Amino acid sequence: MNRTWTVIKFTYLSRFRSKSFRVMSLILIVLLSVLIHLPTIMEKLSSHEATKIGVFPGKQEQVAGKLAAFYNTQQKPDIVIVPLQDAGSAAANEALAKKQIADKAIKGYLVFTDTTVAGFPKTVYKSEGTMEFSLKNKLQTALQLVKTDVVLQGAGIAPEQKANMQAPVSLETVQLLMNNEGAAGKTESQMVMSYALVYVMLFMLYMGVIGFGNMVAMEITAEKSSRVMELLITSVSPLKQMFGKIIGICLLALTQIALSIAVGVANLCVSSSSQLVSQFNLKWENLQVSLIVFFLIFYLLGFFIYATVFAAVGSLVSRTEDVGQAIMPVTMLVVAAFMIAIFGLNNPNAGFVVTMSFVPFFSPLIMFLRIGMSSPALWEIGLSIIIQLVSIGAMAWVAAKIYRTGVLMYGKRPTWRELRKAMRAYKV
Numbered sequence: 001m002n003r004t005w006t007v008i009k010f011t012y013l014s015r016f017r018s019k020s021f022r023v024m025s026l027i028l029i030v031l032l033s034v035l036i037h038l039p040t041i042m043e044k045l046s047s048h049e050a051t052k053i054g055v056f057p058g059k060q061e062q063v064a065g066k067l068a069a070f071y072n073t074q075q076k077p078d079i080v081i082v083p084l085q086d087a088g089s090a091a092a093n094e095a096l097a098k099k100q101i102a103d104k105a106i107k108g109y110l111v112f113t114d115t116t117v118a119g120f121p122k123t124v125y126k127s128e129g130t131m132e133f134s135l136k137n138k139l140q141t142a143l144q145l146v147k148t149d150v151v152l153q154g155a156g157i158a159p160e161q162k163a164n165m166q167a168p169v170s171l172e173t174v175q176l177l178m179n180n181e182g183a184a185g186k187t188e189s190q191m192v193m194s195y196a197l198v199y200v201m202l203f204m205l206y207m208g209v210i211g212f213g214n215m216v217a218m219e220i221t222a223e224k225s226s227r228v229m230e231l232l233i234t235s236v237s238p239l240k241q242m243f244g245k246i247i248g249i250c251l252l253a254l255t256q257i258a259l260s261i262a263v264g265v266a267n268l269c270v271s272s273s274s275q276l277v278s279q280f281n282l283k284w285e286n287l288q289v290s291l292i293v294f295f296l297i298f299y300l301l302g303f304f305i306y307a308t309v310f311a312a313v314g315s316l317v318s319r320t321e322d323v324g325q326a327i328m329p330v331t332m333l334v335v336a337a338f339m340i341a342i343f344g345l346n347n348p349n350a351g352f353v354v355t356m357s358f359v360p361f362f363s364p365l366i367m368f369l370r371i372g373m374s375s376p377a378l379w380e381i382g383l384s385i386i387i388q389l390v391s392i393g394a395m396a397w398v399a400a401k402i403y404r405t406g407v408l409m410y411g412k413r414p415t416w417r418e419l420r421k422a423m424r425a426y427k428v
Helices: 002-016 019-045 061-072 090-102 133-154 159-166 188-225 228-232 238-268 271-279 289-316 320-326 328-344 351-356 363-373 378-406 416-425
Strands: 051-056 079-083 108-117 120-127
Touching: 002 188, 002 238, 019 238, 051 061, 051 090, 061 079, 061 133, 079 133, 090 108, 090 120, 120 133, 133 159, 188 238, 188 289, 188 320, 188 328, 188 363, 238 289, 238 378, 289 320, 289 328, 289 363, 289 378, 320 328, 328 351, 328 363, 351 363, 363 378
Parallel strands: 051 079, 051 108
Antiparallel strands: 108 120
């Protein structure tokens, strides 16, 4: 046990004190801080001027007037209607509008045609821009309200009744917890907080398993390629080496996660970031501590099940240049699990997602997703954890046998037949 602890301590401290880890941690801190403050930075750098849209009223002066009044009554309108004088013909109007666009006086312009569609003049928006779907939707919504106002005005409805008819309907969403009858459902703000938390933690889990799992394989291969391994196995058994390195790097991963969480919380507590959090309807009181606990549980389960495989593969490679190619199939498993988890964010109760939450190499990400975005039964969570623990035990047993043999095999990467023959020779 003392020797295992020595390996754990050495692996953790050597990696923690390394220049690469410090540089990567600093880059992570800077990137995380920039990403959190990016919306605020973009808002300060971007122009807050409203988009100016020209309008040729033509025969639709009432509609053009109501459209301009719709935006003028708003406190901070994102669109301003600029009336354009009729030049006498369609060609002259277009030439006038193009000159206004070239002079940056307007972004585009509206033309009311003589064609009527459903009792309202067909409207055409012209500009030099492309893919302006957001602006088109805003203008279409405003014109729809103008059309409703014109129709209601013609029907002789009182202003109070018209205001009630045009007022938006209040609709709240609540997520039912189907497997917990005594608990109240999640409110909309709680669902938003769960979504944000699950989204961020899925990335952390994915990047942690990929990055630090690769570190396990690299650590073993580096010692093997430098022939240090031949000296190490004389004092520490291969099994203690393998599990010592896995646990040491796991502690290093948890250190970086704790650092990331601390940096994220510190940045979110800044006034500008806290305002951004409130805009997205995120409230700290809706933060589920249980979700963080489950994240740590499934992070450890996912790390150990993949790290044992990475360690076994790393022991078969003699050069660090070959590690990337050797661990590629394992990496693809993590990528596949992440892709399914991203799909499951919007549909966590899909049959395929539920099934994959019990498959060992996929369940660390997908069962965590289901816990955050739906309400799986306790027996489902327990079964998933038990399956993963059994799988870790089985993978550790297989990986240990491969590791004990692979660390002393040099040259080209052995085939399964060569590995099996070596295992029989070493009586593993």
